[in-house]
Structure formats: structure tokens, C-alpha cells
Amino acid sequence: MKILHTSDWHIGRALYGRKRYAEFKAFLNWLADLIEREDIDVLLVAGDVFDNSTPSNYAQGLYYGFLCRVAALPERHVVVTAGNHDSPTFLNAPRELLKFLNVHVVGSVSDIPDDEVIVLHGPDKEPSLIVCAVPYLRDRDIRTAEAGESVEDKERKIIEGIRVHYRTVCDAAEQKRERMNKAVPIVAMGHLFTAGGQSIDGDGVRELYIGSLAQVRTDVFPESIDYLALGHLHIPQRVGGSNFMRYCGSPLPIGFKEALQEKQVVLVEFSGNVPVVTTVSVPRFQDIETIKGDWQSISEAIDNLKLNGSTAWLEVVYEGAEIAGNLREMLDEAMEATGLEILRVRNNRVLELAMKGMDSEEMLDDLDVSDVFKRCLESHEVPEDQRPALLSAYREVITTLNEADPMEQ
DSSP, rough: EEEEEOOOOTTTTTTTTTTOOHHHHHHHHHHHHHHHHTTEEEEEESOOOOHHHHSOOOOOOOOOOOOOOOSSSSSSSEEOOOOTTTTHHHHHTTTHHHTTTEEEEOOSSSSSSGEEEEEEEEEEEEEEEEEEOOOOOOOOHHHHOOOOOOOOHHHHHHHHHHHHHHHHHHHHHHHHHHHHHSSOOEEEEEOOBTTTTTOEEEEEESOOHHHOOOOBBBBSSSSSOOOEEEOSSEEEEEEEETTEEOOOOOSSSSSSGTEEEEOEEEEHHHHHHHHEEEEEOOOOOOOEEEEEESSHHHHHHHHHHHTOOOOOEEEEOOOSSSOOOOOOHHHHHHHTTTSOOEEEEEEEEHHHHHTTTTTOOGGGGOOOOOHHHHHHHHHOOOOOOHHOOOOOHHHHHHHHHOOOOOOOO
């Protein structure tokens, strides 16, 4: 069987207010073409299909339109699991209908392990692959809170809860394989943060309590797994150096700091139970670029882009020694009659002076929720020794809010 491992589509995500639907549409068209061209049997989507739990009608249209196109190809399967950005209830709602299109959706954990074990059949109608479709494991799914718990107690319980869940689901998969009396490979999916995983500031991975503290080690995953398809981290990477435990990363750059990353999807081909793993580069559907330096450097960079006919979206970071109070006006003049578009301007010189008491151009978008809370602690002069516990409690509250499913409210 040929399997394509993807994750973190984040359909509907904007970049500093700029809608990106054209990019998402182009990616999904490219992905459908790849599935047909490479004769892919199974597409895996390991979480974060959408960027938020209440996707727009247009975002939903792109998703369902893609599934219909893939379903029209003979003998194709799609397995979708929910990520931390997805609404489990929303993804699950059409699951029974989607089964008729060979689209298998697991939006939330189940008390019945078999609900997360999907047996896929090949063109010969014989079982060819077992998928342990484990969605994002929310705090409430895997541990029971107790009064007076320490941070260490919570972390230990979360990691043990993840370990037990994977062991239970994989045990169910092994039992199915034993009954088949056939060496069918087992692929597991997940949406979590593994120890040593690489991420980038501002890459869109929320500062989750479960993601920042409970980073799981590879020994959490049972040895029966022949390939582990992970989502959540946007940088393509192996886990613990293994070629068979991977993050494929996000197919589109989520922010400017991902602009230079080579995005990819992972192609996994089984002959027996040993997978052959290769990667396929994802084209860049919209150039994004950061320009930084003094005014002369910025101006020259814009001129070079103009000469090349670029239509890139730009982040401009001014680092000149002189105060450029009219930076925005200068940029508007330089951008006239071009296909370029500036989405973000950061005047580091003004910001540096602001730290000494002058007005700042720092925007709320420059800060994450933890930064805002840290500023609050500073402004109220909370003693340093009390801050770690307060920050930990705050992050747990934020996680609870992020994990709330509006479809269930």
C-alpha cells in the first residue's frame, strides 16, 4: 500500500489579516493531483484540518470539495483525525455519511478502542493496512484532576494517560491482526508534542499546557507500530532519529518565520511490514518574505523584487540607526505600481526607544497570550518566586478554553 502522510492544513488561517483561500485551494488541487498521479491508496491527515473550531463556509467548501474529488478515484481511502485547532464534534458530524466515500473520520477519543482502529482493504478486497487513528488527546480525555496536584503530578498523569491510550488502541489493532492471520502493517496517527521536537516562535503552534510541559518520549508508543504519522509541529522532522516516526509538517508556511522552510508531505510505501519512506516537496503557492535592515537595504530589496516581477507578501523589519517616523509613507511610495503587498511593518528602532519611555509601534499581534500575562505580572510587581506557579495555572486555564468545543456548548 502507498500512503501519503499529511497534517496541519489549517484551512482558513489568515496571515496578518490577509485571507489565504487561494493558497489552500491551490494546495488541495495539487494534493489531489499527486494522489492520482502517484496512485496513492491511503491519505492520512493527522490533525488541524481547519485553523479554528468554527471554520467559514468557504473553508468547509474547500475541505468537502477535496474529499469528493479524492473519493471519485477508485479504491482510495482517507483517514482524518482531529487536532487541537479542530472541533471534534464538527469533524465527527458527517462521519457516517463520509464512510460511504471511504473517508474515515475520528474527531474524539472513544471508550471503545476499536472505534479508533480502522482496517483498510486493498484493490483485492483483502485487509492491507490497520490504522490506529488517534486524535488529539485533550487533558480531560486522559487524566482526572485532583485538588492539590503539583505541576509535576499533572505532567506525569498526562504522559501516562497518553501511554495507556496508545497501548490500548494498539492492543486492539494487534488483536484484529491476529484474527486475520496475516502480516498486515500497523500505522498509528497522533497530534502531540514529542520530546526534542523542533518548533519556531510564532509558527502557529499554540502554547498549550499539554504541549509545552507534557512532551512525550518515543517509548510512549508501542513497538507494534510500523509507521507513526504525527501532526502538530510545523517543521518536517524525524522523531528520535527514527525514519519511521515522523512529523510531515504543515504544507503551507504558517507565518513569516517559516518562509524559508521547504514544505513537504511524506510518502510511505509498504512491501510487507517494512515501510520505504520518501518525501515530496510541496510547491510554494504564494511567496512570503521578510526584508530587514536600514532604509537603504530595505529599498534595494524592494527594487530587486520589483525587477523580478515578484508578487510576494512582505514583512518589513526596520533596523536602521536613524528614527524613521515616516517609515510607512516611505514604504507606500516604494511599493507603487508593483504586485508586492506589505502585510506587516515592524520598526525596531522606534520599539527600542519605546522601551526607554517613548511611544511604541508594538502591536498586540506581536505578543502571544503568555507574553500578555507576563506583562501583567510585571505591571503588578508580582514577586519573581510566585510567577512560575501563576504562569503554569494561567496556561492550564488557556488550554481548557482552547479545548472547549463550541459545538457542544
